[in-house]
Amino acid sequence: METMSEALSWVGRAAQDPWDAPLGTIVAVVPDVESGAPEWLVIAPEQAATAGGASAAVRGAEDSTAAGEPAEGALAPVRDAEPTGARNRVAATAPLLAQAPRLRVGERLAPADRAAARARYGIGPGGARRIEAVESPPREGRHRTELAPERRRALIDALQSLHAREQAELRELAAMRWRARDEELVHDLALHHKETNRHAAMIRTRLAQLGGRPSWRRDAAARAAAHLAAQPPRLRRHPEAHDAAALLAHERRQAEAWEQVERLSRESGDERTAALADAIAADERAMAARLAANWEASGGGAAVSNRPAAGIGGGDGSGRPST
16 A cells, blocks of 8 residues: 555656556545545546646645646546556546546545545445456355256356466466566556456356356466466566567457357356456456557567467467366
C-alpha cells in the first residue's frame, strides 16, 4: 500500500487504464477518513487539469491553492494503481471512470459519494475487490450445476488442464520479471502476473461448483516444465524480445483454448463456465494486443509479431488445452 506522500508524488502525471488508454491527469489524492492512507485519485480530463492547475493537489479536505478555477475530476481507486515511467496505470477503465462520482479539488468527499465510488469499482468491506465473473464456491448441501456426467467430466478435465497452464505461466512470468530490463515489459509482466493469479482463482471456484478440484499432478508437472523452460533465456544477454515473443504466443494460444472451452460449455448447456471462458479469453486477447502494441512502439514489434517462440504454460501450440 502506497503512503500519502508517495501518492501525492503522482499528482500532475498522466493516468492510463490497464491497457494504456489515456484517461486524463491526476489532480488530487483523497485519503481515507479513518486511516489517513490514500484511497482515491481524482482524474481530470487533460484540458481541465491544465486550466485548474494540477500541481496544487490536495489531501481531500484541504483548500486548493491553485490559481483559477480548481480542477474537477472523477474518482479512481489508489488500490492497484502503479507508476510506469512518467505515467500512472490505474485499475479504472474509461467507461468506469465516466460514471464514477466526481470531486472538485479542495472539496471534501461526501460519505455518499465515497460509498457510490466503492460500489462502482466493486470494492467491498476492508478494501477487498469482489470477483463477480463467477459465483462463490458451493456451500455444504448447495445445489450444483446439473450436467450430464460425461459433459461434467469433460469440462472438469479442460479446466484442470487450463489451471495447470496458469500455474506454469505464473512461474514463467516471475522468471521473466526477474530478468527483464525494459520498464514497460516489467510493468506488463507484473500486471499479467496479477491477472493470471485472478484467473487461477476463478478456475478453482468454478471447479468447486462442478464438483471437481485442480489436479495436483498436472499442476506440479506444469510448474516443473516451466522451471526448466525458464533456464535457457537466463543465458541471453538481452532476453526481452524472446520473452515478449514467447508471452505473446502463449496469450494467443490461451485465448484459443478458452474459446474452445466456451464452445464446449455452451454445447453442454453450462452457461456459467461459458461466461467464465469468455471473460478470460477476452483478458488474454487484450494482453496480447497490449504486448504487440508496446513492442511495435519500441521497435521490437516485428520480432514479437512474426517470430515463432516456444510458448509458456505448456500445451502443444495448437490452442487446445493440454491433457
